[in-house]
Amino acid sequence: MKKKSALWFLASLLVMISLLLSACGAPVATTAPAATQAPDTEVATEAPVADTVVATEEEPAEAPTEAPAAAVSPSCGTDPVVLNAYFETGFDIPFKLSEEFTKQYPNVTWDIKQDQFTNLINETPRLLSGDNPPDLIRLPTMVSFANQGLLMNLDEYAAAFGWDEWPVPQLNQNRVAEDGTRGSGSLYAMGLNYSLTGIFYNKELAAQIGMTEPPKTVAEFDELLAKAKEADLLPIMQWGSAKSGMGLAFPLQHLMAAYGPVQPINDWIFQKPGATIDTEANLLAAQHLQQWIENGYFPEDINAIEYTDASARFGKGEGVFIFNGDWQNAGYDTDMPGNVGFFLMPPLEAGGDPAAMSAPLTFGIAANAKNADCAAFFFNWIATDETARQIDVTIGGSNPGGPSGLTMPAVTAGSVTNETLAAGPVVGEAGTSMDFIANATSAIFAQGWTPELQKMVGGKQDAAGLLKAVQEEYLRELTQ
């Protein structure tokens, strides 16, 4: 693999030299290294994701063996390039970004295949190891693929484009160490943007129950939920069908972060040796969730509600609150323009730090991809090009990430995106962002969280049993 990427590097170098020699004055060559200069100031407000994870374990970044010629960053060249891409059906961002990219770099065209996320989970190993490995692919999970040598190690690109200088946490979730733990080590994927979760609310209904400002503590939030119940409103709309996975994992994880620090949760997600989800703080969180269920704060048919149903019903005014992520912003703006607000899950004690789940919209390059340079250049372009960042925010609703110091693209007034974007830096500064507990292993959601939380709804599982059962499933999957 190393040999191959070195070969590609040489090849692209040759292309560049020939370009320079022929004095084409290719626009690509001049625009490419947009991020090579280190950003001069560390603007904290830009950090979209927290500097949580494993900051202490920062590995000495593997210096690329072949020092890249500083002046020549990988690019798409000027010859026609067809990028072979696999995107997720139903998510517009990569499609819109690819259109815009071709507008700016007309020599690059796309061969895009798309599939549902659940199908992608199943197809990815075969796509990556097949005869026509994708240059760009939406990655549902990455550790096993990185271990199996199916994904391209992006360390050299990170050095060439200066991604290493970006605010740390952006890349951490896409790093895989040699022992197979995530959060540190070599870079195997990039995020198109960085999502953020929290609590969305129906402003009209919230006013009805006397909510004038977002709750500052879990206790205040509890009061609001009780008031909503008294007012005969559904306090929290949430999904829970096994078909889309159990949405109660969202409030549960937010409660976990309120009751305890985020580090142990991230350790568990990143499969650090000895990590467990069955901790005392998490038990309190699970008991709190169980209380919410028993109080009737969630829809009674939650076990049969799919994600899209929950979004639609919330959009029609059913439910005061919903735990979700900023990827749904565009949907909320369409369903209830100006009527949806957002706040971060409040801490347990007043003055504590709010926490949130945050994950990159992860894309990778196959180890044997034909146009890896161009794909890497595309990653860099998304985070640094003004139009691309604008698309990221408008269509995706999430923070585009990238080097610190870049201005945040403008958002329509009244859009809930304003509130989610403003919440990002709060979590970033506090260092309280987490990956998703549903992403710890490829099947922990389908085989652990979803059935056990559904049992809790059905009164067949309690808080302690839930954590124990999920931990057992986790260990079973890790030791397989």
Add this chain to the structure above:
Amino acid sequence: MPAPSKSTMTSSETSDRPVATSLSRQIRKMVRRETIIGWLFVTPALVMYSVFVLVPLLLSIQYSFFRWDGIGPMTWVGLKNYQTVLEVPDLLGTIFNAFKLVAFFSFIPVSLGLAVASIIHRVATGRLGTVARTVLFLPQIIPLVAAGIIWGWLLALPGLINEILNAIGLGAFTRAWLGDFDWALPSVGFIGVWVLLGFCIVLLWTAMTKLDPAIYESARIDGASWFTEFSTITVPLLRHEIGVCLTVTIIAALAAFDIVYVATAGGPGNSTAVPGIQIYILAFTQQRIGLASALAVMLMVLVLVTILPIQRLTQEVSK
């Protein structure tokens, strides 16, 4: 007897030997040609059958003895995968669920199908019968995935079925049918009844039309009631067809995937998880090809063990 014939044969052979040998050779040639042509006709199906059925079957059996992620090296683990299936309650539970589904997918459609078919056969012989058969058979031509999605809507809490219950004053019985621990499996089973009933009716009705009307006539002259006719003539004479119905529907229940996957995906809390879904998750989500293959092989053995006695019983009687 053999002697004279032999002599005649020899005499004829001696008389016109060249003709006979060329004839027999021609016949032999024709037979050989026919065999070759026959094999040629069979070959495409045989190739398809081996490539897409036999080879995967053998490979599955092979994989079930290994630990394998589908890409990397395979590690021999002997019978450990089978042991895991028997030890992990969630895996074994899927097999029990499959047998619960047999009641819905098989027994109800076959018994109800017999009753309905005989009513159609006896009462509705004209256009009404055709319409009834067509309507009841319709679910067969609707893709199961589409059927599953539609039933998902109908059985939802805000769905049509609960609305009807509310309208007729049975509001106390409304629930999220597919999200309820006690009712999800019966609800999935009910979708199965809806799908398979038409198949059984049409098959059994066709068989009934082939029965000699004289038997019924003589029974009626003897004053037999509908039920006596049904139990002493129809059912015994239809044993073979009932066996076919049972076989097909039991396999549909034990190997169920599409209806369950689209309706509940195994939820809530694994209460509708069947081996088909578990195999899919193990193989493709978890990349545990060995364990998935072991469960698949066990499922196949279970299907055979269940089906073979039924086959033998119905075959013997029909002979």
